[in-house]
Amino acid sequence: MEFTKHKYLFFGIISFLITVIQRLFDAVGYPFPVFCFNVPLVASIVFHILYFRQIFNARSIYNVEKLFIRLTKVGLAALIITFIPSVLVYLRATPKLIQLFELFGFYGFMFFSIYLLMGFYKLSLLNDSKLVRRNWDLFLVLVSAAALLYIESAHFPKLYSSFLMVACFLVGLPLVFKIKWIAFINMKMRWLSILFLLSLMFLGLGILQFSFHYNLPNYISDTPGAMFFLIVLNFEITYIIISILALLFNMPIASVTEKLAEEVKSIQQINQSVIKKAPIEETFNLLFTRCYKDTEANAGWMILEKEEGVENVTFYTGSVFENEVAFYNESLKIKSKAIEFPNKSYHYFRNLNKNISLEKFDRYQSLLVFPVFSEEKFQGAICLLKKEVDSFDEYQIQLAQSYIDQVQLAFENQALIRASIASERVKKEMEIARDVQRQLLPMDFPESPDFEMTAYCESLLEVGGDYFDFIMLDDKRLALIIADVSGSGASAAFYMAHLKGVFQALAQLNFPVATFLEFANEALSRCLARRVFITLTYSLFDFGKRKLLYGRAGHTPLLYFDSILKEARYFEDKGLGLGIVRDESYAKFVKQYDKKFNPGDIFVLFTDGIIEGRNDSTQKEYGLERLRKVLEENADLAVDKLKSAILTDIYKYINTQKIPDDHTIIVVKIKEG
Amino acid sequence: MDKLKIEKQVNKELLMLKISGELDASTAIKLDDEINGALESNQINILVDCGDLNYISSAGFGVFVSYIKDLQTRAGKFVLYNLSNNVFETFKILGLNDLLTIADTEKEAKSFFDKI
16 A cells, blocks of 8 residues: 555655666666666656655645645755755765765755645645646646656757747646635735745755756756756746735735635624524624624624513623713614614614714714514614714625624524424324324224114314214114314313213213203313303114104204105204203203104214305305205115215315314114114 | 404493304404403393394304303393394204393394393
8 A cells, every 4th residue: 555655756766766876886878778878867757746746636635834834844855955965075075975965965956846846736726627737737748758858868859858848838837827726825824825935935946056066967957858957947936936926916805805704704603603592692792793893883782682671781892881872772762763674674873963962972973773683573783883974884784784684584594493393293292182082983883783873073173072972772772972062173172072971971871861961061061161062962762662862952953864754854952052051950951852763764963064064155054954955865875875975965065175164974874673 | 354343332221232243263252351341340231233243153152151140140131132044043053042032123122121
């Protein structure tokens, strides 16, 4: 792994070491023929270029500061290495030793110039496109081609170097302007960059100065191969100069961009504060501080309303005194006005002198007031002061307004989320309640040779006040109840559940109908709320005697189909709802009725939801008569089909999707037995 | 627009209420407050004109029902008149026609109080 990563550097160093050995032992002609004697040197250069290109490409995120620090460190090291031969000359060291260190010095020079070139390669690629990368690759190929001139130049046509010169110029020129990285660094880093670039330039010049006069067959001057370094150094110096100029010219704009970035950050901060559910004071303080700073106000204060009507001046800033604030609040009636500002937007007192007599409080002339609302409720106001008349500019006002909008928006979003969570929870609870209530109603109907029976019950809301139930008292007797609690929804559902208890308990006791109703009235009167009452019909079928005993407590009348006369009619009997008269006198109002029946006869019990559905255009109720007719017409059907026929007829009549009330229907048909 | 409108008129011992619109769960409280207020100020003879009452729900009946006992013990009464067929039918089904006095016309309604 490590080797693959650094193989180019390894090859580069080996190639250079071969060059060193060639030079030290003056081995002209070994291991290569004379004309390509410098091949290892060229190889070393190319390998170094490849190596740096590889490592800079690998690290996609590169901090500009870090890059400069590295370049500078390498520059310093190179400076020291290139300086050593001069010291050795001064110390009169042996020529061979001096030559060895001159070769190392040259390596330092080479390393630094290539590293710096590739450093700029990295810089110019920051936030830039693929096209630039291609441009660079072409440039690097051309530069490497120039290095080939180290190999006996006689083998190259004269045009070759001129061509390379022109080509490098043309290809390199656009690259020196790839300085977008400047835009992405902050103010401090810009100044630092200038410093770094200058030091890099001086380091480079120093290194060049030291290594220029080395005695070894000169690689830097006097040889066509030196064209490589000529191009590289020229490019580097140009890049440095252009970068420095750009940095300097960008300084004034930089402060603006920085401010904009700061403002974006402010908005984010405020947003964060709301999202984190920070206490409202905290959010407001933050909002107030941002508004105050970014509008460059001289002073300001904030009114924050904790509870309805309670005014809390919580925060002043700048040089403003409590009595001053009180004076402004009082004389301008800021709070009451803030609520009335059109569109809930800000109000700008350009010249306070015109609005009020400032008397002794004349330090400030312009005042900006921003009301802050959350969920349509006034939360507070932010007031900003400036010394001169009309000295808030449009941009500052818009900026502060945008902060406030942000807060209001965030508040609203939160409220929406809260509300939707709450309603979701209620919905879930109601669904549970609906399931529970469904279980209070019978699902299966008895199979009997004497009768068949079916029922249907649907609530307008999740739960409702309709109830039906039955008990087989023995195999020939059926106790059946249908009831409707007044009102609807959850409260009705509770009484319905209570009623189930009453029915289950009393029906078992085999009371006559009237007694059942009296007891039920007594039991329910104790628990029903003041305006709540229950209507019900209690019926006892005796299939052995073919007789029905029933009592109607204010409930919708019983519908009866006579199979002999082939006609249906309602039983118009007296009876009062439960819970209306809450004492013994109730007995006066109820009575047990009886009715003989025959096979084929049908009894239909229902709640008022069945007959009160209105036609969508005429607004007329479905009514008793229509129900009676549909029963007559469908009396031959089995109970389930008959029930469906009735419901279909109702829906056809009302012509809407839903019957707008709780509705229940029970159908009992007598069989031959 | 209010679904239920109540016009009040005091005539000697009589409180005359004219209710129009729809009397259901959402409007029942309004009528309840009105009657409650009347009973508190000792007006126990209440005449209700239901001429323009288009609809009455079970919650609406609840209002009348809840005062029956109170009025009985205090020797006062409700008289309802001018009921539309629809509304009267519902009163009848509930059995309230035995409990509340229901008259056809204002004159007939007032005569119930003359007897007192």
